[in-house]
Amino acid sequence: MNYTENYRGIKIDVQTHHVDVSDDVQQEIRNNIDKITRHTNDINFIDVYFKSEGTGSTMVSIVGMRVAIPGSDTFADDKGENWIPLLKSVTEKIIAQLKKTND
Template sequence: MNYTENYRGVKIDVQSVNLDISEVVQKEIRTSIDKLSKFTQDINAVDVYFKTEGTGGTAVSIVGMRVGIPGPDVFAEEKGQNWVPLLKDVVEKLIRQLKKGK
């Protein structure tokens, strides 16, 4: 499931391989953008990647997020089990990068 939306002037591009992204996860993506916007007002685009590696009990979920800002983009990725906590961890990593860049 891939989809694109415009949220508060930020182009969101979500890519997921053979996965459906629930409304809860979509809402968390929007919340994440709100959090990131507190640290920089210049976000042009956000690319979010969801994928699963492995099968059965050994499957690992991976979330990556690229934030398009003037200058070099920031990117973070996290591996784990549940999408929403992974998104929150990725946002924390991105916030640290944005703080360093100021």
């Protein structure tokens, strides 16, 4: 399930690999974009990646996010079990990078 949307003037491209993204996760993506925009207004687009690796008890979920801003893009990813906590973790990593860039 890949999709693209325009959220508050920001193009969001969500790419998945054998994963269905629920409405709750889609809303969490938007909530996290709101958090990111508090730290920069110069976002060209955001790519979000969802992927599952392994099988059964070795299944790992992976979330990656690339925020395209003037200069160099910001990227973060994380691995774990649940999409929403992973999105929050990735967003925190992105915000930390943006703070370093703005200092």
